[in-house]
Every structure is written in C-alpha cells, then in structure tokens.
Amino acid sequence: MARILLVDDDEALCELLAEYLAGEGFEVCAVHDGVAALARGGEGGWDAVILDVMLPGMSGFDILKQLKARDDVPVLMLTARGEDTDTVLGLELGADDYVAKPCSPRVLVARLRALLRRRAAPADAATLQVGDLCLDERSRRVTVGDAEVVLTGAEFNLLALLVQHAGHIVQREILAQEGLGRALQAYDRRIETHMAQIRRKLGPLPDGAQRIQTVRGLGYQYVMR
Numbered sequence: 471m472a473r474i475l476l477v478d479d480d481e482a483l484c485e486l487l488a489e490y491l492a493g494e495g496f497e498v499c500a501v502h503d504g505v506a507a508l509a510r511g512g513e514g515g516w517d518a519v520i521l522d523v524m525l526p527g528m529s530g531f532d533i534l535k536q537l538k539a540r541d542d543v544p545v546l547m548l549t550a551r552g553e554d555t556d557t558v559l560g561l562e563l564g565a566d567d568y569v570a571k572p573c574s575p576r577v578l579v580a581r582l583r584a585l586l587r588r589r590a591a592p593a594d595a596a597t598l599q600v601g602d603l604c605l606d607e608r609s610r611r612v613t614v615g616d617a618e619v620v621l622t623g624a625e626f627n628l629l630a631l632l633v634q635h636a637g638h639i640v641q642r643e644i645l646a647q648e649g650l651g652r653a654l655q656a657y658d659r660r661i662e663t664h665m666a667q668i669r670r671k672l673g674p675l676p677d678g679a680q681r682i683q684t685v686r687g688l689g690y691q692y693v694m695r
Contacts, residue, residue, distance in 0.1 A: 472517035472586060476500040477507040477533065478548065479525055487520075490575035496582075505559040505570025511537050518586060520578070522571075523560065533561055538564040544589050546582060548573065560623075568623050569651040577647050600636045601695055602676060605629065614672055624650055625668050630663070632682060632692040641689040665690060 478484050484500040491498045501507050504525050511519065511533075519537060523530040531609050534545055547560040547568040560568055567585050569578055588596050588607050596607040604613045610626050612619045621629065628649040631640050646654035647660055654661075665682060672681050675695060683691045 471495060471497050473497045473515060474499070474582070475507070475510055475516045475519045475527070477504075477519065477530070478522040479501075479503060480522075486654050487575055487578065489653075491579065491582075494579050507533050508536055511543070512540060514541060516543050518546060518580070518582060520546050520548065521565075522548040523550070533635075534560065534563050534565055544585050546578075546585055572624060574647070574650050574653065577651050580648060581651070600633055600635045600692060601671070603633065603681070605633050616670075618670050621668065621671060625660045625664055625671070628664055629668055629672075629692075632690060636692040637694040639685050639689050643689075645689060 472495075474491060476484055476488060476491075476498055478487075478500070479502045481500075481502060486504065486616050488498040499510060501510055504527055507519075507521070507525075519535075521530045521533060525533070530547060534547070537543060537545060542564060544566045545564070547565045548571050549560065549568050550571060566589075567581055569581055577628050598605045598607070602615050606612075607630060610620055610623075612626065612629065628645055631645060635650050642661055646658070650664075652658065665684070669680060669682055675681055675693065677695065679693060679695075681693055683693055685691055
C-alpha cells in the first residue's frame with residue numbers, strides 16, 4: 471500500500487480526495503499548511519506527495535524545494551487551471567508531475583499511479599524513442615536529434631501520451647483528461663492550441679512530413695516512419 475502525503479488547505483477537498491484514494495488502495499495523510507507539511511514530510515517513508523501550490527503562510531514551491539532537498543520523494547503539484555507559469559516553475563524546482571485544479575479524483579489517481587510506475591521502472595524503461603525523437607519521462611526532457619526541445623508542462627504531458635501510443639490515434643477526451651487533468655469542454659480549443667505549439671517546437675520529420683497528424687473528429691496521432 472503506497473503512503474501518500476496530501477497537502478492542501480481546502481479541508482473539504484482533502485477529505486474527498488483522501489476517501490477516494492483510500493478506496494483505490496492508498497494510505498493517505500492529509501495536512502493543511504506548510505509547517506505541518508514539512509514536519510510530516512520530514513518523517514520520511516512517503517511514496518509520493520500531492521502538493522497544492524497555493525497554501526497559507528508558505529507557498530507550495532517553498533515546501534517543494536525543502537522536501538526535495540531532504541529526500542527525492544515524488545511530488546505531484548496541484549496548480550490553478552491554466553496557470554502554465556506555475557506548472558513550469560514547479561517542474562523546474564523538481565516536481566515530477568502536475569494536475570490542474572479543480573481536478574477529477576479519477577484523473578488524479580491515474581496520474582499518481584503513472585508517477586509511481588515511472589519511479590519504480592528501470593531508467594531505460596522511462597525513455598521513449600520514436601525515430602529521431604527521444605522523450606525521457608523521468609527528467610521530462612525531450613530531444614529531436616541532438617537538439618533539446620523546451621516544452622511547457624501541458625505540452626510535455628500531451629506529447630508523452632502521443633509518443634506512448636505512437637502510430638495509434640489518441641482521442642481528444644483522453645488527451646484532455648490525462649494530459650491536461652480536466653474533462654473536455656464544449657468549444658474548448660486548448661488542445662488544438664497546445665498541439666500547434668508542440669508541432670512548431672518539434673519541427674517536421676526528416677522527410678518533411680508532420681510528426682503529429684490530426685484525425686478529424688477523433689484525436690491525434692504521432693506518426694511512425
């Protein structure tokens with residue numbers, strides 16, 4: 471049973487998430503401020519920490535830095551919806567993944583399990599190679615040939631889903647839930663915007679074709695050559 475430290479000042483949300491996580495086989499301890507988070511985090515033995523960015527008295531970023539300085543415990547950040555700046559800063563400070571709030575408990579559990587699987591896997595199992603593109607899920611680093619490609623947190627998550635299923639269509643609903651941490655909304659163009667940015671940053675395949683194909687009405691596919 472994985473032990474999870476949940477840090478969020480919204481006590482009602484913590485109760486909801488703790489109950490859901492317990493039902494999924496996790497042992498959860500919830501705390502609601504930075505002092506308690508650092509005290510409980512310092513006890514060690516945690517398999518992962520779920521950490522909100524916005525906390526009273528001490529930001530989630532400060533807690534993240536102190537937790538990572540003590541122990542390389544996996545940390546999944548909870549960020550405000552659409553705050554890519556918070557996401558990028560958290561990842562640069564050592565966060566392992568993020569979920570945008572308000573979040574679905576089901577999505578949170580899926581991302582948490584994926585994070586724990588990545589940490590348990592051998593180093594080479596976390597590296598995905600498709601043609602000249604290499605995606606490292608541990609370091610969240612992407613290279614095309616010898617050049618590193620800098621992606622935002624949302625862009626990395628979406629690309630990782632496509633590369634994991636290279637040659638197959640990934641539905642927009644799955645990209646929204648697992649990549650952006652929220653359900654797909656009517657007239658929501660955020661996935662299309664992110665895909666345009668990813669295509670621009672990756673550039674075309676060596677033969678000039680697009681790396682990511684749009685499958686109208688269904689989703690997207692990373693092309694295999």
